[in-house]
Every structure is written in C-alpha cells, then in structure tokens.
Amino acid sequence: MPRAASARKGERSRTPVAVKAAAARKAAKARGTKPAGKPNGSGRATAKTAQARTARGERRITEKTVQGHRTMASPEPAGSPSRGKYVYCIIEAGDPLRFGPIGIGAEPSDVYTVHFKNLAAVVSDAPLEVLDSTRENVLAHERVNETVMREHTVIPMSFGTIFKTRDDIVELLRSAAEAFGDVLTKMQNKLEFGLKVLWDRDQAVREVELDDDDISRLKKEISGQKGPTYFARMQYGRLIDSALQARSERYVAEVLEQLREVSVASRINKPIGDKMIMNAAFLISRDQEAAFDTKVKSIAARFDKLTFKYTGPWPPYNFVNIRLKLERA
Helix, strand or coil: CCCCCCECCEEEECCCCCCCCCCCCCCCCCCCCCCCCCCCCCCCCEEEECCCECCCCCECCEEEEEECCECCCCCCCCCCCCEEEEEEEEEECCCCCEEEECCCCCCCCEEEEEEECCEEEEEEEEECCCCCCCHHHHHHHHHHHHHHCCCCCCEECCCCCEECCHHHHHHHHHHCHHHHHHHHHHCCCEEEEEEEEEECHHHHHHHHHHHCHHHHHHHHHHHHCCCCCHHHHHHHHHHHHHHHHHHHHHHHHHHHHHHHCCCCEEEEECCCCCCEEEEEEEEEEHHHHHHHHHHHHHHHHHCCCEEEEEEEEECCCCCEEEEEECCEC
C-alpha cells in the first residue's frame, strides 16, 4: 500500500486514481471478449513508443494502440449467472500465482493469474456486466494493483475491464505479447508518484499588487475614481491574470527542474480549481524513491507559501497508455 510521508505544508496520501487504458494487438481469433467499462479510445493496428520532453517538462514513456476483434458468445443456459474474468493488470510471471481474497465484490473475490508463456493477467471472477465505479470498487481495483506491484512490475488495466472467458484473456496475451513485453521492459522497477502544488490565490494577488508598479498604480486609480470604473477594472483584471500566470509558471518550472534529476520522467496534467498551480506525475526508479522523497520535502520547505500534496507509490498510470479497441466480428 502507498506509504505516507510528510513534507512542509504537504502530505503524501492514498487517493483514487483514474486508471489508464488496457491493451493488445489484433486478436482475430479472440472469441467473446466483452469489456464492461467505457472504451478507452481506438487506433490503428500499430504499436509505437515515444519518449519526448515538452517545454513544460512532460515526457511520455510508452504509448501503444492495438486493434482487436470480438465475437458473439454462445447464449448462457437459462437461469445460470453470467460470469466473466475481471482483469486488474498484466505482469511477467511464468508460474501460477494467487494473491488471496482481495478483489472486487461485496465479499472480496480471489485474485489469481492467467498465463501465456511468461506473461500473466491478474484476474478475479466477476459478473459479466457493467461495473459501477463506486468508491469500494475503485479502491478494490487499486488494492489489487498495489499488492501485486510490491513484487512485480505491472501494466495497470483500466477500471471495469472484463473478459468473458479465460481463453479470451490468453488470446489477448498471445496476440499482444510483443507489445506487453516491450512496456514491461521499459517500466521495470519503476513507480509513479503524484505531486500537486497549491497556493493561496488571494495572497498571491496581494503580492502581485505590491510587486508590480503598473498594477499598483491602476488599483489606486480605481479606488480614487468617483465615476464608472468598468474599463479600468477590466484592464486591472487582465494584468492580474497575466501576472499570476507568469508567477505560477515560474514556480512550476523550478519544481520540475529540481525533481528532474531524481526522476525518470514527468508528466504535467491540467490543474483542478483556482488554488492548484501544478498537477504532475513522476516516474521514479525504485532505487531513487528515497532521494525523490527527500527532494520533495526540501522543495516544500523552500516554498513555504505553497502547499504540496504528495501521493504514491502507484502503478505507472500516467506513463503507460495502452489502448484496446474491440470490434464485433
């Protein structure tokens, strides 16, 4: 389970994380696969990898898109429950493994592996139906991934991925063996950490008003005017927004620069709300976890006006994007 570590004005905690997508190459003979969650996109029957850095510090490690097919399954006997195989993640393992009753369900289901050669899907039995993304279900999905990643490199599957039969999962592993193997090699002994940085926007506005002569002068003019001040206020608002944007970008750039030396890759996601100025994920080698932890605490101590929220370790959700397109044959 993710460990908690404190930083000045910061915290490291467990929070639900949106799971990225799952994967495979063309599975022409796959029979009866039926994903129960929303599809996670589509693409050509090709696999590609990318490792690039943007001006904001974003580096995507691996992206693969594979197209497959599905066929109609035979009708279930009257009165029999429809059961499928819920897939949590893909790992490298040659021998059958069992992880105990930690899976999704009112009574946690047994979690075990389905194999093709040295690839394994971590699965549990589940109803063959659309799975509600309740807090309990999402946490169960995460719990399995967190348990497995203690001793294995994982490719996390998207929440709600269900196949009809064991044979369908074997076909997925067989047809996508090369793609899965490539990703597992790149993600070997790597973990993801999340870092959100927040500020007090009102305090930042006051600081900008003191530091910027034009804004300070315009504010005095507005407060001293007796007539309409609409256009002056519009100009003031534009100057404030521009100054806040520039200041937040400087903060983010400095944080990214300092963390780059202890991370393999970073990805910047869209901030949420007015208070958040940075929403980032970092890919860290296991042997650099302590160094990354120390560096985050050091940065948080320096920027005492900012609040740091630090989470992890997680499977590499933000750095492995494998999309599975299933089509009716």
